[in-house]
Amino acid sequence: MRFFIDTADLDQIKEANDLGVLDGVTTNPSLMAKAGISGAKNIEDHYKKIASIVEGDVSAEVIATDYKGIVAEGEYLAQLAPNIVVKVPMIREGIKAIRHFSDNGIKTNCTLVFSPGQAILAAKAGATYISPFVGRVDDINWDGIGLIAQIAEIYAVQMYETEILAASIRNSKHIVDAAQAGADIATCPLHTILGLLKHPLTDIGLEKFLADHRKSNQGA
Numbered sequence: 001m002r003f004f005i006d007t008a009d010l011d012q013i014k015e016a017n018d019l020g021v022l023d024g025v026t027t028n029p030s031l032m033a034k035a036g037i038s039g040a041k042n043i044e045d046h047y048k049k050i051a052s053i054v055e056g057d058v059s060a061e062v063i064a065t066d067y068k069g070i071v072a073e074g075e076y077l078a079q080l081a082p083n084i085v086v087k088v089p090m091i092r093e094g095i096k097a098i099r100h101f102s103d104n105g106i107k108t109n110c111t112l113v114f115s116p117g118q119a120i121l122a123a124k125a126g127a128t129y130i131s132p133f134v135g136r137v138d139d140i141n142w143d144g145i146g147l148i149a150q151i152a153e154i155y156a157v158q159m160y161e162t163e164i165l166a167a168s169i170r171n172s173k174h175i176v177d178a179a180q181a182g183a184d185i186a187t188c189p190l191h192t193i194l195g196l197l198k199h200p201l202t203d204i205g206l207e208k209f210l211a212d213h214r215k216s217n218q219g220a
Helices: 010-019 029-034 040-053 067-078 092-103 116-125 134-139 144-158 172-181 190-195 200-218
Strands: 002-006 022-026 058-061 084-089 108-113 129-132 163-166 185-188
Touching (some): 002 010, 002 190, 010 022, 067 084, 092 108, 092 116, 108 116, 116 129, 134 144
Parallel strands (some): 002 185, 163 185
């Protein structure tokens, strides 16, 4: 499984990159606003900064919801940096645009996927990635990880090349469960990735090792 960080915060992106496990970045208008980035020119410049930090793909989301608007905005975003991926919503016009982008060599991330049927349509249209929202599915008392597993099985049977990018990851267990269910990528906040480091037995064991080391030095 690869790790993408779901943020527009440059400091967090740099920290995740320095950790040595970062494979890409996903963003959206809400994350841009949270990072204090507003205005078309500022957002474009921010995408360029993000793309210069990481070698992997950076998802940049379109705002338009009509076909011509999605295509125009997506083509503009794609030329900002070679690792920009155009993030397109799972709507009828979005699927049409994904086919256009796929036919013209532009990578796409189909976002707001909540069903296997939507995942099939996105794969048929040639999406590079799909983003099923694990946490939001759980919020309505459905099974987010089960959705990942079902999509992974369908893609394996049908030999679709679209990769499953598990989104709306709420905790470290979601990451582990998504990996087990067949997700290719998990995108989540930095604190969720760092949560994988934590285990009480690791802390207890390390403290014992250090305590024993201190005792052996005192007796030297």
